[in-house]
Amino acid sequence: MAGAGALLQWLPLFVLTFIVSSQLVIFAGAQLPGTWELLVPNAGVASMHTAVTRFNTVVLLDRTNIGPSRKMLPKGHCRNDQNDEVLKRDCYAHSVVLDLQTNKIRPLMILTDTWCSSGQFLPDGTLLQTGGDLDGFKKIRKFRPCEANGFCDWEELTDVGLANGRWYATNQILPDGSVIIVGGRAANTVEYYPPRKNGAVLLPFLADAEDNQMDNLYPYVHLLPDGNLFIFANNKAVSYDHAGNRIVREFPPLDGGPRNYPSAGSSAMLALQGDYSTAVIVVCGGAQYGAFIERSTDTPAHGSCGRIVATEPDPVWQMEDMAFGRIMGDMVMLPTGDVLIVNGAQAGTQGFQMASNPCFYPLLYRPDQPVGLRFMTLNPGTVPRMYHSTANLLPDGRVLIAGSNPNYFYKFKAEFPTELRVEAFSPEYLSPDRANxxxxxxxxxxxxxxxxxxxxxxxxxxxxxxxxxxxxxxxxxxxxxxxxxxxxxxxxxxxxxxxxxxxxxxxxxxxxxxxxxxxxxxxxxxxxxxxxxxxxxxxxxx
CATH class of the missing domain: 2.60.40.10 (Immunoglobulins)
Incomplete structure (x- = not known):
């Protein structure tokens, strides 16, 4: 299917594409579904981390140790850090909040480095943000959102920190409202917020899933309806009883090689429904094994997806192919239960300047369709969204697309420059002919x-x-x-x-x-x- 992906890059907009029985079938005379719009021409920061708040604002967050952004902090507000590689006195914003009603940007003050950190909303709507690099390695931060005309800002906690430093970790809220923080580079442990007496707890599975290209980073963590966690790292998955700190079951390995960072696949748990006893996990895309080790930017990504019913007695992965090989794609659960797959590239791997051939075409994954008919190719964008890009569902049903900075610092003259534009993609369900x-x-x-x-x-x-x-x-x-x-x-x-x-x-x-x-x-x-x-x-x- 790699050849089909290459073909689709050049198809005009009046062509509608489907994948039928793993063969590309082309139907002329119809425009590809979905529309794009530019929301903010310059957000000031390239959003490595993005979250939508209950006040219909969006928090955009980058790393701090990166030099000048394109948004100044309010006069008199500067960050002083003698260990900063670029600016010892930094008066530039590295986080902003976007008002979705006006598309206006307000700068926020973040003090410690949030490079490749993790986050999750708490039950009261506060955004918990954990870890990062350098002075942010063991840091816990909070953002208590407010009305768009308010002045809420980041709060760096001084009375509590992480037991283990967390760089490339994953957070998941638990049934009791606490948050589990899973893994990270050289951290094969889990810990919790609020902190528990036992601090960090060893999870040997993460070490077992690690190889020499670190494919256990940013593990895919899903809370199953039985209360256990589905944790996927590299090409392996387990059901983890976090209360008893034990592996309940091991799932079969997923074919196609590693999927986690830096192999750059993605994952989603499909909609929970009915009696809520069934949970289906999908893992899609990724780099070819060795692309990161060899620093190869042109090794074609694979387009395979695995789907497993994690709650069945003897689950197996059901495999299918996307229209494109894709790395760094974002999987967004839409209100209908379909999944939007957007952003990324068709070759290379995650990492600075380590990918090529942007994948402009979003895909719609329709889980209720039979195998071979689940993927629909959608209207392409025009902005390359490579390493450090994000996608988030908005309350009006659109999907916010932000970020992309495959460069170590902000760089605006490059093959794939630092991207400050914020866009929105509207799925076909928002088309004018469905307004009634x-x-x-x-x-x-x-x-x-x-x-x-x-x-x-x-x-x-x-x-x-x-x-x-x-x-x-x-x-x-x-x-x-x-x-x-x-x-x-x-x-x-x-x-x-x-x-x-x-x-x-x-x-x-x-x-x-x-x-x-x-x-x-x-x-x-x-x-x-x-x-x-x-x-x-x-x-x-x-």
Whole structure:
């Protein structure tokens, strides 16, 4: 399929492509689905880490030890660091917050180096941010979001730090609202926030999954509905009982070689639904083994995807191929349950200036379709999004695309320069011809408890046909081609009941427990015939 990927790079926009039985079939006369728009021409920073807050703002975060950005801090605000390689007195912002209503940028002050760090939202909506390089190696930070016209900023914790330094680690919120911090370079351990008495706990699996190109970094961690963690590193996966610190089961290795950093695949857990007893994990793309070791920029990426039902008694990986070989792709759970795969390159590996042939074409992964029909090629972008790029679902259903800096410092004259533009990709469900069936949430509780039955009121221009779904999507922490903590939960709903004047009542049942939906803020989407509403934030708590 590598040849098909090369062909698709040159297809005009009026060609619609599908993959059928691993063969490329071309249907002329239709424009590729999806549209692109430029939101911010200059965000000031290249966002290595991105997270959407419940106030409909977006936190963009880069490393600090990088020299001048293109956004100054407020007058009189500077960071003094005698160990900084470039600026001992740094008056430039390395984090900003974006107001989605106005697309305006406000600089934030970050003190310690957040290079290749990790993060996760806490139950109260605070963004927890952990680790990094140099003076950030053992650091814990918080960002308590506020209204867009507020002045919230980063807080560096001084009374508590990490037990082990964490560089390239992964965070996941747990059913009780605490956060587990998994792995990192030379850290084959886990620890927790709030810190626990036993500090860092050895997890030998991470060492077992490591090879000489470090493919256990940024492990893929998913909270399963049984409360255990699915942890994937290199090409291996286990179910980990974090409460008892034991491996519950080992999954078969995934064919196709390593997938984690720096081999640059990605992973998502598909929507939880029904009785919530089934969890399906997908892992897609990656570099050919040895590309990082050999510093090869032109070794073609592979396009294989593995899919496994992690909750089955004897699960096996089901393999399928994307239209393109892809590294550094971001997998974004859409409100419908489909997955957008966007960003990345078709050759090389993760690392500074170690990839080539940008992959401009997003893919839509439709998990309910049969093998061979799950991938749809979408309208290509024009901005290369290479190393250190991100993708995040927005409350209005668009996907925010930011970052890309495959250079050690900010460099604007290069084959793949530092990228300060912020874009949004609109899936086909936001096309004008579907506006009449797009629901509007007129009423929804601000807070719901586990198992609570509650009512959602929506309005729709055209009469509703069938059932309107209500789906909860959280706000993950996106970095290095993996959205930490990402999940989508489809609620049990009753048939839609007309309430007059185009309004409908939907009776919903909240998730049963924190294993299905950890406590915190979620974007609640009403979905009518595959078209999602603008989300309303809802606080799920025990």
């Amino acid at each position: 069936i797009r629901p509007v949430i007129e009423g929804i509780p601000e807070t719901v408890g586990y198992g609570e039955v509650f009512e959602v009121v929506v309005s729709v221009s055209l009469p509703v046909v069938g059932i309107v779904e209500v789906n909860l999507g959280n706000a993950p922490f996106a970095t290095h081609s993996f959205s930490q903590g990402q999940r989508l939960v489809k609620l049990a709903v009753t048939p839609t009941s007309p309430d007059g004047n185009g309004r409908y009542k939907i009776s919903c049942t909240a998730p049963p427990n924190g294993k299905v939906a950890p406590p915190g803020y979620y974007m609640a989407f009403a979905v009518n015939q595959g078209v999602p509403s603008v989300a309303r934030w809802i606080h799920v708590m025990s």
